[in-house]
Amino acid sequence: MAPGHGSVLAGKVAAFARQHVVNFAQTTWRTIRHHEHRLAERHGYSDMPLATRGLAAALLTVLTVGFVSAFTLRGNEYRAVAEPVVSLDPLATLEVPLPAAPRTVVAGKTLSAIPEAQPTADAPAADHAIAGRRTPTLLPTGKGMWFHTLEQTGLSVEQIVEQAKATGLSHLYVRVGSSKRGFHGGLDLDRLLPAAHAAGLEVVGWDFPYLHDPNADVQRALEAIAYATPDGHRIDAFSADIETGSEGVQLAADRVDYYAANVRYYVGPGYPLIGTVPNACLNETFPYAEVARHFDAIAPMVYWITRDPAADVACNIDRLAPLGVAVMPIGQAYDPAIDNPSLVGLMPGYDHLAAFMRTAAEKGATAVSFWAWHTASPEMWQAITDAPWYSLVPMAPGHDAPDQVAVLQRLLNVYRYAVPVDGRYGADTIGALAQLQTDLGLAPTGTLDAATLDAVRSTSRG
Numbered sequence: 001m002a003p004g005h006g007s008v009l010a011g012k013v014a015a016f017a018r019q020h021v022v023n024f025a026q027t028t029w030r031t032i033r034h035h036e037h038r039l040a041e042r043h044g045y046s047d048m049p050l051a052t053r054g055l056a057a058a059l060l061t062v063l064t065v066g067f068v069s070a071f072t073l074r075g076n077e078y079r080a081v082a083e084p085v086v087s088l089d090p091l092a093t094l095e096v097p098l099p100a101a102p103r104t105v106v107a108g109k110t111l112s113a114i115p116e117a118q119p120t121a122d123a124p125a126a127d128h129a130i131a132g133r134r135t136p137t138l139l140p141t142g143k144g145m146w147f148h149t150l151e152q153t154g155l156s157v158e159q160i161v162e163q164a165k166a167t168g169l170s171h172l173y174v175r176v177g178s179s180k181r182g183f184h185g186g187l188d189l190d191r192l193l194p195a196a197h198a199a200g201l202e203v204v205g206w207d208f209p210y211l212h213d214p215n216a217d218v219q220r221a222l223e224a225i226a227y228a229t230p231d232g233h234r235i236d237a238f239s240a241d242i243e244t245g246s247e248g249v250q251l252a253a254d255r256v257d258y259y260a261a262n263v264r265y266y267v268g269p270g271y272p273l274i275g276t277v278p279n280a281c282l283n284e285t286f287p288y289a290e291v292a293r294h295f296d297a298i299a300p301m302v303y304w305i306t307r308d309p310a311a312d313v314a315c316n317i318d319r320l321a322p323l324g325v326a327v328m329p330i331g332q333a334y335d336p337a338i339d340n341p342s343l344v345g346l347m348p349g350y351d352h353l354a355a356f357m358r359t360a361a362e363k364g365a366t367a368v369s370f371w372a373w374h375t376a377s378p379e380m381w382q383a384i385t386d387a388p389w390y391s392l393v394p395m396a397p398g399h400d401a402p403d404q405v406a407v408l409q410r411l412l413n414v415y416r417y418a419v420p421v422d423g424r425y426g427a428d429t430i431g432a433l434a435q436l437q438t439d440l441g442l443a444p445t446g447t448l449d450a451a452t453l454d455a456v457r458s459t460s461r462g
Contacts (some may be wrong), residue, residue, distance in 0.1 A: 138272060139274070139328070139366075139414075140236065140272075140367050141366045141392055141407075141456070142169070142170030142367060142391070142392065143170060143171075143357075143384055144169060144170065144172060144173060144367065144369030145167075145169055145172055145373045145376070146172075146173040146206070146330070146370065146371045146372045147172070147372055147374060149175065150188045150191060150192060152374050154374065157191050160192070160195075160373075161196060161199045164201055165199055165200075165201070166385070167384050167385045168390075169201065170200075170201065171201060171202040171367075172196060172201060173203075173239065173369060174189070174192060174203060175205075175206050175208070176189065176205035176207055176227075176235070177208070177220050177223075178208035178210070179210035179211075179212065179220075183223045185227070189203075189227060189229055189233075190230065193233035193235070197233055202236040204235060204236060204237045204239050205224045205235035205237075205238055206238075206276065207221055207224060207239070207241065209240055209242065210250060211251065211256070212250045214262070215262075217259055218262045218263055221238060221240065222263070222267070225238050225267055225271065236272070237274055238263075238267075238271070238272070239273075239274040239275070239276050239299065240274075240276065241276040242256060242275060242276065242277055244278055251287075252287075253287040256290040256291060257287070257290040257294075260293065260294035261293075261294050272296050273294070273295040273296050273297075274295060274298070274299050274328065275298050276330070277298055277301070278301055279300055279301055279302055279303065279316060280300050280315070281315040281316055281319060288320060289323060292320075292323035292324065292325045295325065296326065297328050298325055298326070298327055298328070299328040299329065299369070300316040300320060300330065301371070302329045303331075303336070303371070304348075304356070305336050305346065306343075306346060308355075309355050310358070310359040313356050313363070314359050317360065317363040321363075326365075326367075326414045327364075327365055328365065328366075328367040328368065329356070329365055329369075330368070331357070331368060331369070332356075332371065333348065333370035333372060334371060334372055334376070335375065338375065349383075350379050351383075353387075354383050354386070357389055357390070358387075358389060360389075361406075366407070367390070368390065370384065388403050389403060389406075389407065390407060391403075391404060391407060392448075393448075393453075394450055395408065396448070396449075397426070397430050397446060398425055402422075402423025402424070403423065405424065408425075408433070409421040409423075409429055409432075411456070412429070412432045415436060417432035418432070419431075419432040429446075430446035433447075433448060436452075440452070442455060
C-alpha cells in the first residue's frame with residue numbers, strides 16, 4: 001500500500017536532514033584534513049593525532065545521531081527515491097535523459113518497503129545489459145591505475161599526468177565517495193579532470209557503497225556523475241566498488257540489484273557504469289549477475305597473492321564473461337604484506353604483471369588496471385609500460401601489426417560486433433568496424449581513423 005501524505009512528508013524531511021548532515025560532515029572533514037598528517041595506508045585513511053580524531057568523531061557522531069535518528073522512519077529499510085536530494089540539473093548537458101520517476105520495480109518484483117508503483121514507459125528493461133547488441137556504451141580501454149586521492153600519490157597533478165602518459169595509461173580511477181564519508185571528490189576532480197582530459201586521459205570516479213542505505217548510495221553516485229568542475233569537466237565513467245560482508249557491506253542480492261537498477265535508471269542507458277567486484281573464483285556466492293544486469297562492465301579484483309596471475313585472471317574472465325558484459329580485470333600492484341605481515345616476500349614482479357596483462361588480452365579483455373598507484377614498485381611500473389597488448393592506434397585495412405589489430409578486434413567483440421581475433425585487418429574487421437561507426441553516427445569507412453578513435457575513447461568528457 002502507498003504511504004500516507006504524512007509519511008511522505010516525513011521521508012522528505014528525513015532526506016533533507018540527512019543531506020545537511022552529510023554536507024556539514026564533508027565541510028568539517030575538508031577542514032580537518034588540511035591539518036592532519038596522512039599516511040599512505042592500504043585503505044587510504046588518515047592517521048590524525050588521537051585528540052583530533054576523537055574530537056572529530058565525537059562531533060560528527062552527535063550531529064549524525066541527533067539529526068538522522070530524529071527523522072529516520074524505518075532505519076535501514078529501503079525508501080523510494082522520490083525526489084533526489086542532490087541537484088541533477090547538470091546531467092542535462094551530458095545528453096543523458098533523466099527520467100521523471102524512479103525505478104521502483106526491480107527484477108520483476110516490488111520491494112516490500114517501496115510504495116506500489118510501475119516503472120515508467122521509458123524505464124530500461126532489467127536485462128538490457130544481456131539482451132544482445134545495442135548502441136555501444138563507450139567504456140575505457142587500455143591500461144589504467146587506481147588511487148584514493150591525489151595527495152596519496154605524493155605527486156602534483158602535472159606529475160601524475162606526465163607519469164600516466166609515459167607509462168601508456170589511458171585512464172585513471174579516483175575515489176569520489178563512500179557511504180561513510182559521502183561525496184568528497186570535488187576538490188580532486190577540480191584539479192585532475194582538466195589536466196587529464198587535456199592529455200587525452202579518461203577519469204573514472206569510484207565510490208564505496210556499504211548498502212546499509214541503498215537510497216543514499218544511489219544519491220551519492222548521481223552526485224558524483226553530475227559533478228562538474230568550474231570549467232565544465234565531468235568524470236568519464238562511474239564505478240561502484242561493491243565489496244563483501246567482511247568489509248562491512250550489507251551484502252545481499254536484492255540490495256545490490258536495487259542499487260544498480262536505480263543508478264542505471266537515473267543516468268539512462270548510455271552512461272558507462274562499471275561494477276568493481278571481488279575475485280569471482282574465490283567468491284562464488286557474490287551477486288555478480290545483479291551487477292551485470294544493470295552495469296556495462298565488471299571489474300574483478302584479481303589480486304593473486306600466492307596464486308598464478310595468469311590462471312587467476314583467466315578463471316575470472318571465464319566465469320564473468322557469460323554474464324554478457326565487458327570484463328575489465330584489476331591486477332595486483334602492491335605488496336600483500338601491507339595487509340598480512342605473514343605474506344612478506346610475495347611482492348609481485350615484472351613477470352607477474354606481464355603474465356596477468358597478456359592472459360587478460362588473450363581472453364578478450366580490452367582494458368586492465370592496477371591497484372594501486374602509491375604501492376606500485378618501479379619494476380611494476382616498467383611492466384605496465386612495456387605491455388603491448390592494449391595500445392589502440394589509428395590504422396587502415398591491411399595494417400601489418402598483428403598485436404595492434406588484435407586490440408581493435410577484441411574491442412569490436414566487447415561491443416558485440418563479432419570478428420575473429422586473428423591479427424589480420426581483413427574483410428571481417430572492416431565490416432565490423434564499419435557497423436560500429438554507423439552506430440556511432442560516423443562515416444562507415446572501416447578504417448580506424450582519428451575521428452573514430454576519438455569517439456571510442458570519449459564518453460561524457462566536458
